[in-house]
Amino acid sequence: MTSETSRFGFETRAIHAGQEPDPRTGAVIVPIYQTSTYAQDGVGGTREGDYEYSRTANPTRTALEQQLASLEGARHGLAFASGMAASDAVLRSVLRPGDHLVLGNDAYGGTFRLIDKVLSNWGIQYTVADLSDIDAVRAAVRPETKLVWCETPSNPLLGIADIPALAGVAHAANARLVVDNTFATPYLQTPLELGADVVVHSTTKYLGGHSDVVGGAVLTNEDELREQLFFLRNGAGAVPGAFDAWLTLRGIKTLAVRMERHCDNAERVAEALAAHPKVAEVYYPGLETHPGHEVAAKQMRRFGGMVSFRHADGEQAALDVAARTELFILAESLGGIESLIEHPGRMTHASVAGSMLQVPEDLLRLSIGIEDGRDLVEDLRTALG
Numbered sequence: 614m615t616s617e618t619s620r621f622g623f624e625t626r627a628i629h630a631g632q633e634p635d636p637r638t639g640a641v642i643v644p645i646y647q648t649s650t651y652a653q654d655g656v657g658g659t660r661e662g663d664y665e666y667s668r669t670a671n672p673t674r675t676a677l678e679q680q681l682a683s684l685e686g687a688r689h690g691l692a693f694a695s696g697m698a699a700s701d702a703v704l705r706s707v708l709r710p711g712d713h714l715v716l717g718n719d720a721y722g723g724t725f726r727l728i729d730k731v732l733s734n735w736g737i738q739y740t741v742a743d744l745s746d747i748d749a750v751r752a753a754v755r756p757e758t759k760l761v762w763c764e765t766p767s768n769p770l771l772g773i774a775d776i777p778a779l780a781g782v783a784h785a786a787n788a789r790l791v792v793d794n795t796f797a798t799p800y801l802q803t804p805l806e807l808g809a810d811v812v813v814h815s816t817t818k819y820l821g822g823h824s825d826v827v828g829g830a831v832l833t834n835e836d837e838l839r840e841q842l843f844f845l846r847n848g849a850g851a852v853p854g855a856f857d858a859w860l861t862l863r864g865i866k867t868l869a870v871r872m873e874r875h876c877d878n879a880e881r882v883a884e885a886l887a888a889h890p891k892v893a894e895v896y897y898p899g900l901e902t903h904p905g906h907e908v909a910a911k912q913m914r915r916f917g918g919m920v921s922f923r924h925a926d927g928e929q930a931a932l933d934v935a936a937r938t939e940l941f942i943l944a945e946s947l948g949g950i951e952s953l954i955e956h957p958g959r960m961t962h963a964s965v966a967g968s969m970l971q972v973p974e975d976l977l978r979l980s981i982g983i984e985d986g987r988d989l990v991e992d993l994r995t996a997l998g
Contacts, residue, residue: 623684623800624869631679632862643676645859669847673855677862678830681814684799684865686806687832689839691846692858696795696815697723698851699829703791703811704728706841707760710736714760715753717744718969719770721793722962724762725970741969744774745905747782754786763809764793765802766909769921769957769978771896773905776912780808795819795948800872801914805834818948819918822864822871828853871950871983875918878986882979883920885990891930891997893975896921918981919947921957924997928974932956935977937996940988947980952989954979 621629634641648671651664664670674692682690693699704727708714716728718741728739742753744763754761761783765774776792783790791811792804798819804812814820816828831842846852853861876899883897898909899916909916924931934954935943941954945961955961957972965971981989 626683627680627868628866630683631676643673643859643862646672646855648855667855668850668852671852671855671858673862674853674858677858677865680862680865681799681816681820681830682832684868685794685812685832686799686803687812688834688836689832691831691839691842692816692853692861693829693831693846694851694853694857695827696813696817696829697727699813699815699831700724700793701727701731702842702845702849702851703813703831704732704737704760706838706845707789707791707811708732708737709759711738711757712736712759713738713740713755713757714762715740715742715744715750715758716762717764717767717772717774718742719767719772719972720762720764720970721768722957722964722970724764724793725968726964728762729968730964744779745772745908747775747778750779751782754782754788758786758788760788761790762793763790764796766796766898766905766917766919768796768919769896769962769972769976771796771898771903771905771917771919771921773898773903773909775908776804776807776809780810783810784808796917796919797913798868798872800869801876801917802912805832807912810835811838816861817946819872819875820865820868820948821861822868822949823860824946824949824951826857826860826864828857828861872915872918874983875981876915878983878989879916879918879920879981881986882981882989882993886920886922886993889994889997891925893923893925920979920981922977922979923973924975924977926975928958931975931977932959934993934996938992939995940984940992941979941996947978949980950983952980952982952984 678690740753780790789810792809795815812832814830887895897920941952
């Protein structure tokens with residue numbers, strides 16, 4: 614099956630796109646091509662696939678890229694060593710010194726750190742805006758704006774942005790819209806079909822799905838941008854190894870069934886937290902009280918497996934909950950089969966402390982796993998007291 618969107622459903626493409634049986638042995642699973650180099654037919658003459666050195670291309674990585682492109686409905690997919698490597702490649706390929714970008718006011722701390730602490734030294738300017746407010750985004754755009762960077766749902770406040778509306782604002786300014794689709798995954802949301810120009814993923818999260826691999830990906834329909842990204846990735850060397858690519862391939866095969874369970878459990882947890890007297894606020898787009906609920910319902914299949922909430926008794930009480938859970942493991946990252954709990958202000962989002970993106974001190978973020986949902990609810994109720 615080719616990498617292009619076809620008549621086949623998502624679940625079928627997740628298992629078959631880019632993953633034909635091995636022509637020599639008939640192996641039904643893509644081999645791990647654990648090799649750094651490839652024999653050539655002559656000086657400068659590569660064999661089928663143009664494989665010459667695994668920093669440039671590797672057959673296992675190619676299969677992953679075709680699989681990802683198919684699921685996101687993209688012509689091109691490129692795999693990277695991490696989600697941050699993927700984000701960095703997009704920013705460095707699109708922006709030049711003096712250019713400007715618009716960033717969401719609740720973006721991931723690592724993305725903010727990259728832009729504020731690294732790219733700003735390179736002459737890149739940015740403006741923070743509430744991406745759920747289209748007028749605010751429009752007001753943030755400048756003549757030198759080349760990019761709008763969006764997460765929807767966002768990390769960690771589960772903010773929702775209207776992708777078609779943002780694309781309209783970006784394109785009117787001759788800028789690109791980049792959507793970090795890590796929280797939603799292509800199973801729940803396909804931003805390119807909604808008008809985005811580029812999609813990025815931390816494949817470490819739901820795509821890998823088992824907390825055993827680190828990786829990233831970029832998807833686009835733009836041929837020239839693909840060539841720029843490919844050149845930069847090869848030149849800078851931010852590539853995943855064959856085994857990492859293979860683990861991600863394997864994880865994606867079960868993405869659809871896992872996401873259904875993640876969503877089932879997240880809905881149960883969000884409703885339980887919303888009714889708990891120790892919880893001041895719950896952030897989950899599946900709740901009708903969420904300000905982005907209607908937009909999310911239009912552009913997402915379901916509402917995802919991430920839930921955040923604020924403790925009514927403040928930061929120390931939130932820290933106590935994180936220390937008391939039994940099934941929810943205190944750890945960073947997200948999207949694995951096991952449930953995780955973390956305190957963004959002191960963990961994943963410590964880098965935004967003191968900035969416009971600072972998160973509430975009493976906030977806890979939950980990555981809802983695929984355990985028995987009743988057990989997860991009881992674990993949180995016990996930890997809350």
